[in-house]
Amino acid sequence: MVRVHDGRAAEAIYRPILVARRGELEALAHLDEATASLLAPVLDLHARDPATSDQVGRLPAGLLPAVDVSALPDTSESELVRWGVPLVPVIGLADSNRRLVAHGVAARAYAGRAVVRLRTGQVRAGPDATTSAVERVWRLVRLVPEQCDLLIDAGDVCCPADVRLAEPRIRRLAAWSRRHAWRSVTVVAGGMPATLARLPTDEPVRLDRFDWQLWQRLSDLDVGYGDYGVACAAPGPDGPADRLPTLRYTTDGAWWIYRWSRRGGRGDERFADLCHTLVSAPHWPAAGAGFSWGDHEILRRARHGAGAGSPANWIAWSTSHHLAQVLATLPRPQRDQAGEPWHAGRGTSERGRSGRTQRGGETRRAG
Secondary structure, X not given: OOEOOOOOEOOOOEOOEEEOOHHHHHHHHOOOHHHHOOEOOEEEOOOOOHHHHHHHHOOOOOOXXXXXXXXXXXXXXXXXXHHOOOOEEEEEOOOOHHHHHHHHHHHHHOOOOEEEEEEOOOOOOOHHHHHHHHHHHHHHHOOOHHHEEEEEEEEEOOOHHHHHHHHHHHHXXXXXXXXXXXXXXXXXXXOOOOOOOOOOXXXXXXXXXXXXXXXXXXXXXXXXXXXXXXXOOOOOOOHHHOOOOEEEEEOOOEEEEEEOOOOOOOHHHHHHHXXXXXXXXXXXXXXXXXXXXXXXXXXXXXXXXXXXXXXXHHHHHHHHHHHHHHHHHOOOOHHHOOXXXXXXXXXXXXOOOOOOOOOOOOOOOOO
């Protein structure tokens, strides 16, 4: 759960960092408004694309994304105020004075707030130096701490050693964060490997979600949860550019990776076989197609009701299920909490609906 400095529950309970590309944006677009209000996605922009601002403008009401343009050249073309759609700027401590001023203009024009992103691998100075750095940010963007959400980004956490290394760094930054009246504090990490090419094909392969394990180890800090969806924190050669049909299916503590390369028959038939294998697995949710828009699309293909889609579609369906699974697992907001997990989207329409927690579990490790 995300708590702000005065003990109030913040609007969102989940802050995924997603690359601003078609698959991830399509998954966000299919959220219903009630579910959307519980997410505060951070969109990483790696290239200029005029269509991105249009796609962000078509996201559901109640979904206010933060946008990180730190990978773009520091020019007027990358200023977020030019987008003309509601958003929250993402600020880094190393941003130039010029970019910080531009972020301040965008923050005041849209949401009146910003996200400050601290990457643990880049924060090497002591607490006093870090405080000086954020005070520079607040001064140039003309915001106060109460108007800023703090994102502690651990980056890649892909094995037990990464978890052990990241935990003390995050605890030090979390202790430092208590010096200031942040609007919220969230820990983010990514556990998906940079490439899936070494995994077996034509059988489901279980991968531990080490980012989820890290957050559970930090539960005593009472910080919010974020991740990188079903993507790697450091983009690799795989991802949606891989032409091999792939679904990345999230469960409580693991991903099940489905990569199908079976020869023979049409491509639609091979993908239908992949989806049929998935919907027959113990980790297919009891709510079935009602669990998320992505699950609905997967079931359609398992029944040979639609085509195989594209790499962007596979990422969209995987991301849609992942968002629903995380929201079904996280504690619900304090104002509604009655001692049991929050379940997304009961009674909502099928489009974007999230539902009950999954049945069954994983009992074997493949690969």
